Amino acid sequence: QLQLQESGPGLVKPSETLSLTCNVSGGSISSTTSYWGWVRQPPGKGLEWIGNVHYSGNINYNPSLKSRVTIFIDTSKNQFSLKLTSVSAADTAVYYCTRRAAGKPTEFDPWGRGTLVTVSS
Amino acid sequence: DIEMTQSPSSLSASVGDRVNITCRASQGIREDLGWYQQKPGKAPKRLVSAASTLESGVPSRFSGSGSGTQFTLTITSLQPEDFATYYCLQRYTYPWTFGQGTKVEIK
Numbered sequence A: 001q002l003q004l005q006e007s008g009p010g011l012v013k014p015s016e017t018l019s020l021t022c023n024v025s026g027g028s029i030s031s032t033t034s035y036w037g038w039v040r041q042p043p044g045k046g047l048e049w050i051g052n053v054h055y056s057g058n059i060n061y062n063p064s065l066k067s068r069v070t071i072f073i074d075t076s077k078n079q080f081s082l083k084l085t086s087v088s089a090a091d092t093a094v095y096y097c098t099r100r101a102a103g104k105p106t107e108f109d110p111w112g113r114g115t116l117v118t119v120s121s
Numbered sequence B: 001d002i003e004m005t006q007s008p009s010s011l012s013a014s015v016g017d018r019v020n021i022t023c024r025a026s027q028g029i030r031e032d033l034g035w036y037q038q039k040p041g042k043a044p045k046r047l048v049s050a051a052s053t054l055e056s057g058v059p060s061r062f063s064g065s066g067s068g069t070q071f072t073l074t075i076t077s078l079q080p081e082d083f084a085t086y087y088c089l090q091r092y093t094y095p096w097t098f099g100q101g102t103k104v105e106i107k
Helices: none
Strands: A003-007 A018-025 A034-041 A048-054 A059-061 A069-074 A079-084 A093-101 A115-119 B004-007 B010-013 B019-025 B033-038 B045-049 B062-067 B070-075 B085-090 B102-106
Touching: A003 A093, A018 A034, A018 A093, A018 A115, A034 A069, A048 A069, A048 A079, A048 A093, A059 A069, A079 A093, B004 B085, B010 B019, B019 B033, B019 B085, B019 B102, B033 B062, B045 B062, B070 B085
Parallel strands: B010 B102
Antiparallel strands: A003 A018, A018 A079, A034 A048, A034 A093, A048 A059, A069 A079, A093 A115, B004 B019, B019 B070, B033 B045, B033 B085, B062 B070, B085 B102
16 A cells, blocks of 8 residues: 655755655555655645656646755655755645556545644744 | 636535535636545545546545536535545646635534
């Protein structure tokens, strides 16, 4: 059974870089049948799609974050990661990693439990 | 970006009620829409894909319909475990965008 788990610092200072990792277990990050994604949710607010990455190198980002965001795969560790530069308080959110099957009209599943990242000095 | 507008933003209902949640897209998205359920402190859970296909393991009291710009999630006979916030997500074009959510509360 595929499982995802986010990890990373819970507190980041303004203007610094937010770095999160999603550990994938029960499946391979190199699977060509998976897109790996990040979604965030500011406290008390709705969901925002951040971006997706495929093992082939196909990547899509939300343009609202595009100049600051990088998503990449580490096959040696069976993980994928998110980096968001120049963070501000507006980036405070619960960050979820998730997966979507490629080639099918299906939705994100499974999801990690989410990790709260607070941007504050 | 395609804007997804859900209505209502919140609703109060009783166990056994039929509930309809609407999601309207700012432009046509064919049937490239999914529905998610989220409970407090938990990750979203997928319910419906391609506007009307029930995902594996989702109770049959949930159903989705619509195409183009207007979509509906229906819960027939609301159960206690269905009190949650529901989101639509369009995957017709990037950036993928969620609706703002509809909170279903106990009446």
